[in-house]
Structures are given as C-alpha cells and as structure tokens.
Amino acid sequence: MTRYLVTGAAGFVGRNLVDALLERLTPGDELTLLDREVGARHPRVRAVEGDLSEEAVLEAVLAERPGVVFHLASVPGALAEREYALGRRVNVDATLDLFGGLADRTRPPTVVYASSVAVYGTLGAAPVDARTPLQPQLSYGTHKRMMELALEDFSRRGELRGVALRLPGIVARPGLASGFGSAFMSDVIRSLAAGEPYICPVSPGATAWWMSASRAAGNLLHAASLATPGTLTLPALHLSVGQVVAALGGLFGADRPALVTYRPDEGTEAVFGRSPPLHTPEAEALGFRHDGTAAGLVQAALRAH
Amino acid sequence: MTRYLVTGAAGFVGRNLVDALLERLTPGDELTLLDREVGARHPRVRAVEGDLSEEAVLEAVLAERPGVVFHLASVPGALAEREYALGRRVNVDATLDLFGGLADRTRPPTVVYASSVAVYGTLGAAPVDARTPLQPQLSYGTHKRMMELALEDFSRRGELRGVALRLPGIVARPGLASGFGSAFMSDVIRSLAAGEPYICPVSPGATAWWMSASRAAGNLLHAASLATPGTLTLPALHLSVGQVVAALGGLFGADRPALVTYRPDEGTEAVFGRSPPLHTPEAEALGFRHDGTAAGLVQAALRAH
The missing domain is CATH 3.90.25.10 (UDP-galactose 4-epimerase, domain 1)
Known part of the structure; x- marks a missing residue:
C-alpha cells in the first residue's frame, strides 16, 4: 500500500501524470492531489485545495505521511521572472518546506521533483551532455537548480530518496x-x-x-521506482x-x-x-525514454x- | 561616500575584515557591523546586534541602504549539518532575504558573499580548476552553492552587483x-x-x-572593487x-x-x-592573491x- 502525493496536480503535466497513476493504483493505494483547484474527482483520490506556501496546506499533505511524492507545483518561467517574490515563495521556500517536512531518516519517502532544462541557460551549438555547464539565465532555472541541489542534499543525508528530472518542452x-x-x-x-x-x-x-505529456508522465512514474537517487536530464x-x-x-x-x-x-x-x-545516455541506461x-x-x- | 555593511562582523573573518576596512575608510564613509554581539566599538561604526533572520534586524540594516555589503554571517559546517533547520534559516532563508531586500535595479548595491570551497565536496587527486564539478557533501556546502546561484541571478537581473568568493581554510x-x-x-x-x-x-x-585572515580580508575588499560580478574560487x-x-x-x-x-x-x-x-588563473588575473x-x-x- 502506497500513499501518493502529487503537487501541481491540476497543471498540464500533473493532469496527465494523475491519469497514468490512476491506471496503476493497486488496492489499498491512496492518492492525494494538491493544487489551488483540483478539478475532476475520483473515488480513490483525496483533493487538497490551496497553495503549498500556506502553512495549513503544507501540514494537511504532510499529515498523511506520503511515501511517494511527485512535486510538480511551480510558478512558470515568465511569471517567476516578472514576479520575483512569488517565484521565490513557491519555487524555493515552499519547495524547501515540503522537502524538509517530508524528511524522515527512518523511512525516507521518495520524492520525484520536476526540474527543467532551464537549468542550462543559454546553450551554444555543441551537443549537451552530462558535462555541459549549468548557467541558468532565468530566476526560474536558477531556482530549479537550487532545488536540485537541495534534494541531492536530503538524499545524501538519508532523509529522502530524491530524483530530480529535468523536463524538456x-x-x-x-x-x-x-x-x-x-x-x-x-x-x-x-x-x-x-x-x-x-x-x-x-x-x-x-x-x-520535445516530449509528449504522456511520455513525461511515464518517465515521472519510472523515476519513483529507481533504486538510486540523483538528478537526470531526460531524453527528449x-x-x-x-x-x-x-x-x-x-x-x-x-x-x-x-x-x-x-x-x-x-x-x-x-x-x-x-x-x-x-545526449542522455545515463537516463536512457536507467530506462527513461523519449517519444x-x-x-x-x-x-x-x-x-x- | 560609501555606506558599508558587514554581516558576521564579530566572526573570525569578520573581525579581520573590519580592521582592514577601518584603515581604508575615507571621510564620510559609514560602516555598520551586524552580529549577535558586536564587540569593540569605534567612533566611525554603527553596531546592530541580532540575528539576520529576525525581521527587525534585517529591516534595521536595510534601512540604511548600504552601497557595499560583505555578507559573512553563516552557521558553520558541522553545526549546519547537525542542526539542519538552523542552517537553512541563516545560510539560505536569511541570506535570500538580505539579497532580496538589497536588490535595487536603479542603484544596484555591491554584495561580496563569503562562499566556501565546501561547494566542491569530495575531491579526487586531480587538480581543481574552473571545470571541476561542484558536488557538495555537506548541507553547508550545498547551501553555499545555492546562494552563489541566487547571487548570480540577482546580478543577471541587474538588481545587485554580486561577487561570491570561495574561501579556503x-x-x-x-x-x-x-x-x-x-x-x-x-x-x-x-x-x-x-x-x-x-x-x-x-x-x-x-x-x-590555506589562507591567512588578513589575506582573506584583502581579497574580500578587492572583490568590492571588481567591475564584473561573478563567482570565483580564491587562490590559496x-x-x-x-x-x-x-x-x-x-x-x-x-x-x-x-x-x-x-x-x-x-x-x-x-x-x-x-x-x-x-588552479585559479581567473581569480589571479583579477588581482586576487594567496599568502x-x-x-x-x-x-x-x-x-x-
């Protein structure tokens, strides 16, 4: 029996991930969806409506002690660039609060974090691989990179099993x-x-x-089953x-x-x-796929x- | 006339930096020292006692609109590893609050941030240079790297002129x-x-x-005069x-x-x-020195x- 939590569940990737998750739930599994408004209801699903940066909302989702968390909630790039404080509140503060609230050295939950290829910043013509420097050129990409580092740190501390996936378009x-x-x-x-x-x-x-939303959902689900925590750029x-x-x-x-x-x-x-x-041979070797x-x-x- | 602010002014690097700063003050310059306790007083100096993570303390130092800030305040490595919440509060939250509070697109203040070679994590035998991957192995080093990224982002936004210096021992x-x-x-x-x-x-x-505290102070002061923001590992x-x-x-x-x-x-x-x-040819070309x-x-x- 697994308790799942999806943040940003009503967003574009979130909706398609929830569909894929519902197809795979086994008896006893529980699924909590968090978003400002969670649309369609489902008998197997609990909805929590609100913003992760509200203390009561964070407490509500932490109280269930989810074992597998998909953290997709995020202020998108253009908005986060324009409204810095909002971007920091959700993309940094609330994300760190979620990671910290989930942290548990006895039974470390799995956290799949939706990072972004925005961590690379402006790229030249050379192919991108694991050695490509990360030089984000938006606050959004900067904050995604900061959270990758924070999640790696929680994994190193043995308090979470974190997998950060850099999603393409x-x-x-x-x-x-x-x-x-x-x-x-x-x-x-x-x-x-x-x-x-x-x-x-x-x-x-x-x-x-490019990646389809259903392929992104498949890759996110696959990430939850990985034995090794880490940060990966998805094949695209x-x-x-x-x-x-x-x-x-x-x-x-x-x-x-x-x-x-x-x-x-x-x-x-x-x-x-x-x-x-x-070039993403590391992610492909671990079973991640493009379309x-x-x-x-x-x-x-x-x-x- | 310049208003200087030094956070962590009573710490080891801070005390030695303040000495060096006092020798260089020109008439009209003002210097504010922030720490939980600021020891020796000086007629040219204003002391603010408290923790940067207290809102009133942050407001007190921001109200002066300092033009040059040396941000040294930090929970040290072993303590930050043991007391995660304390480390996050000072090394992440309060630091982001300081950067954000100082941010000013019209007259971007200079912020010299004391980062650390802890951002590298465990190193092999190969010489370290600008291409060495950053894989911090302590929450302290993780948070230092996160703040380097945040400071680079504020510089890119044109709101601060940030220089992060990675200090050795x-x-x-x-x-x-x-x-x-x-x-x-x-x-x-x-x-x-x-x-x-x-x-x-x-x-x-x-x-x-290795680096002496007076050399560290000299390098921090030099950083404030750099024309170009950025993140640098100091020669040591x-x-x-x-x-x-x-x-x-x-x-x-x-x-x-x-x-x-x-x-x-x-x-x-x-x-x-x-x-x-x-190997730090970039920092040496910019005038930074070891002992x-x-x-x-x-x-x-x-x-x-």
Missing part, C-alpha cells in the same frame, strides 16, 4: 496563448491537427527538445519546428504545413529555438489534456 | 577547539608558535588550502601540514616540529586533509585575532 498543452515562451511548441501541433492556421513566432529551422526528441510540421502533414494531410505562417521573433527564437543535440519519432510525439501529444 | 583562529573540522589548520599554527604541544588529527602528509596555498610545521620550525626554532604528535583520524583526514592542487609562501602564511596568520 512538454506538449501539447490544450488551448492557445498559455503564457509560456515555449507555447509555440504546443500551439503548432494543436492548430495544424485541427486544420487551423497558425502564426509561428520562430522559424521552421528553430530546434527544441531534438526536432526542428519544420520536422514537427512535416510530421503533422504526414498524419493529417499534405495541406496542413501551408497553414503555418512563420514570423520569427528574435527573442523567442534565441531562448526557445536554438536547442543543440541532447521515439516525430509522428509518435505528435500522436501522443494530441492525447494530452 | 582561513587561519589562524584564536583559541583552540573552535568546533570546525578544519580547526587543526589554525590550532597547529597557534600551538607551535606558542611553544605548546599539539595532537594533530591528520597526518603530516595531509594537504589543505596548497600545503601539507608537514610543510606548515616546517615553516613554523624555521620561524620559531628547530625544536618546534617535535611538539606535534600525529594521531590521524580517518574521517577528518578524508574531509579536510586530501585537497588536491588548486605567497608557507612562512608568509604563518606570519600573517599569527597577526589574526
């Missing part, structure tokens, strides 16, 4: 204009699949690291927007690529459209909700 | 049994200079990175205990080395006695108070 978020700088990654998939025109803020040659497909658009054409019709109008914005392209190749092909990515991405 | 702390695992570095110097016997918890071949003398003992013999008499009885403790030696060579020679180190170390 996760697709396809439903609805448009989600406020993420990387929103184009989801929007181009949703628009073309629906046969709607799309104005793309990066060029067709813009490259990014390294694809250009043009490659993804071509895959959409292959799946939905040769007329679809013409629905895209490219109006590259230099700032967006510089931050989100120049990802170099990514396989551009077509596989698109199909899985469209099942996300 | 600073000598020679007055009195014995200071509670630091690296206490032997000071104790061997103090004991032999005084002609007293010393039981050394590491072998004569144990190597460490890479010496064995045997080399330092030999220098003490040269300065105080050939009978002094025989005062040492070596009773190596494997744990202490593993953590504090196996430092590999250290030059073992004899120079010992002489400067003995002037520390």
Whole structure:
C-alpha cells in the first residue's frame, strides 16, 4: 500500500501524470492531489485545495505521511521572472518546506521533483551532455537548480530518496496563448491537427527538445521506482519546428504545413529555438525514454489534456 | 561616500575584515557591523546586534541602504549539518532575504558573499580548476552553492552587483577547539608558535588550502572593487601540514616540529586533509592573491585575532 502525493496536480503535466497513476493504483493505494483547484474527482483520490506556501496546506499533505511524492507545483518561467517574490515563495521556500517536512531518516519517502532544462541557460551549438555547464539565465532555472541541489542534499543525508528530472518542452498543452515562451511548441501541433492556421513566432529551422505529456508522465512514474537517487536530464526528441510540421502533414494531410505562417521573433527564437543535440545516455541506461519519432510525439501529444 | 555593511562582523573573518576596512575608510564613509554581539566599538561604526533572520534586524540594516555589503554571517559546517533547520534559516532563508531586500535595479548595491570551497565536496587527486564539478557533501556546502546561484541571478537581473568568493581554510583562529573540522589548520599554527604541544588529527602528509585572515580580508575588499560580478574560487596555498610545521620550525626554532604528535583520524583526514592542487588563473588575473609562501602564511596568520 502506497500513499501518493502529487503537487501541481491540476497543471498540464500533473493532469496527465494523475491519469497514468490512476491506471496503476493497486488496492489499498491512496492518492492525494494538491493544487489551488483540483478539478475532476475520483473515488480513490483525496483533493487538497490551496497553495503549498500556506502553512495549513503544507501540514494537511504532510499529515498523511506520503511515501511517494511527485512535486510538480511551480510558478512558470515568465511569471517567476516578472514576479520575483512569488517565484521565490513557491519555487524555493515552499519547495524547501515540503522537502524538509517530508524528511524522515527512518523511512525516507521518495520524492520525484520536476526540474527543467532551464537549468542550462543559454546553450551554444555543441551537443549537451552530462558535462555541459549549468548557467541558468532565468530566476526560474536558477531556482530549479537550487532545488536540485537541495534534494541531492536530503538524499545524501538519508532523509529522502530524491530524483530530480529535468523536463524538456512538454506538449501539447490544450488551448492557445498559455503564457509560456515555449507555447509555440504546443500551439503548432494543436492548430495544424485541427486544420487551423497558425502564426509561428520562430522559424521552421528553430530546434527544441520535445516530449509528449504522456511520455513525461511515464518517465515521472519510472523515476519513483529507481533504486538510486540523483538528478537526470531526460531524453527528449531534438526536432526542428519544420520536422514537427512535416510530421503533422504526414498524419493529417499534405495541406496542413501551408497553414503555418512563420514570423520569427528574435527573442523567442534565441531562448526557445536554438536547442543543440541532447545526449542522455545515463537516463536512457536507467530506462527513461523519449517519444521515439516525430509522428509518435505528435500522436501522443494530441492525447494530452 | 560609501555606506558599508558587514554581516558576521564579530566572526573570525569578520573581525579581520573590519580592521582592514577601518584603515581604508575615507571621510564620510559609514560602516555598520551586524552580529549577535558586536564587540569593540569605534567612533566611525554603527553596531546592530541580532540575528539576520529576525525581521527587525534585517529591516534595521536595510534601512540604511548600504552601497557595499560583505555578507559573512553563516552557521558553520558541522553545526549546519547537525542542526539542519538552523542552517537553512541563516545560510539560505536569511541570506535570500538580505539579497532580496538589497536588490535595487536603479542603484544596484555591491554584495561580496563569503562562499566556501565546501561547494566542491569530495575531491579526487586531480587538480581543481574552473571545470571541476561542484558536488557538495555537506548541507553547508550545498547551501553555499545555492546562494552563489541566487547571487548570480540577482546580478543577471541587474538588481545587485554580486561577487561570491570561495574561501579556503582561513587561519589562524584564536583559541583552540573552535568546533570546525578544519580547526587543526589554525590550532597547529597557534600551538607551535606558542611553544605548546599539539595532537594533530591528520597526518603530516595531509594537504589543505590555506589562507591567512588578513589575506582573506584583502581579497574580500578587492572583490568590492571588481567591475564584473561573478563567482570565483580564491587562490590559496596548497600545503601539507608537514610543510606548515616546517615553516613554523624555521620561524620559531628547530625544536618546534617535535611538539606535534600525529594521531590521524580517518574521517577528518578524508574531509579536510586530501585537497588536491588548486588552479585559479581567473581569480589571479583579477588581482586576487594567496599568502605567497608557507612562512608568509604563518606570519600573517599569527597577526589574526
């Protein structure tokens, strides 16, 4: 019997993770979902609504002594950059409070933490691997790196079994204009699949690291079963927007690529459209996977909700 | 006219920094010293007594809008490892509160932060340089690395001009049994200079990175004048205990080395006695310096108070 806790359960990755978790629950397992509003209810699920930075909310989830925690709650990058105090409160203070509250040397809980490739900062053309320096260029990425370090420290102290996974761009978020700088990654998939025109803020040659929400959920679940704590960059497909658009054409019709109008914005392209190749043999050896092909990515991405 | 603030002003590095600062004050400069107890008073100095993690204390030092801050206050390594909550409160929370309170995009203050070589964690035999991975093995070192990242982020945001300096072992702390695992570095110097016997918890071949408190003060002051923010490992003398003992013999008499009885403790030696060579061309190019020679180190170390 395992008590699970998912923070940020109503977010994009959270919703898809909860679906995957519900499919795997065995009798006696319990699942607590935390978010400001937890939407759909389920008989096996307890909902806690509020912000992890409220003391009563933190106490409510800690009181259940969860054995496996997926900590996804986070203020996203653009907002955390603009509202520093809010970003610090959730992405640093509340996260440290959660880790510290869970810490237990007798029965260390497993904590799977959703970190981000934002820890790398601006990358050159050279492929990224385990030796690539981490030089975050946003407060969001800085705070993610700080929390990776904190989680590694709790694991070293024997108080948590922490696995930090650096997530790439996760697709396809439903609805448009989600406020993420990387929103184009989801929007181009949703628009073309629906046969709607799309104005793309990066060029067709813009490259990014892509993963479907269901694959991200699979990787997060896999992380909870790892024997060894640590911090890992997940494998991801390294694809250009043009490659993804071509895959959409292959799946939905040769007329679809013409629905895209490219109006590259230099700032967006510089931050989100120049990802170099990514080498993650460590994570692959441990069983983490990407979506396989551009077509596989698109199909899985469209099942996300 | 500059308003200076020194946190941890009554600590070992703090006291010696304040001495150096007082020698350099020009008319109109103001100096505020913060510590739980600030000892010696001086007409040019304002003392604030308390803990930076108390809101009123933080407000008192921020109200003066210091232009140059030396942030030395910290819970030391062994204590922070044992009392995690205390370490987090001072070494993380209060430090972030200080940085955030000082942040000012219009007139970014200079913040010189005393980081530590503890950010490296366990090192192998290979020389340490700018590419050496940072894998702290204590909560203290983890929190120092987290604060380096946070300070770099405030500099990137244009809200502080932050310089984090990684200090090596600073000598020679007055009195014995200071509670630091690296206490032997000071104790061997103090004991032999005084002609007293010393039981050394590491072998004569144990190597460490050494710097006198006055040299540390000189480097901290130099950091405040740097044009470019950043994080730097300071140059330090890479010496064995045997080399330092030999220098003490040269300065105080050939009978002094025989005062040492070596009773190596494997744990202490593993953590504090196996430092590999250290290459810091970046810091040296910027004008940071070590003590030059073992004899120079010992002489400067003995002037520390």
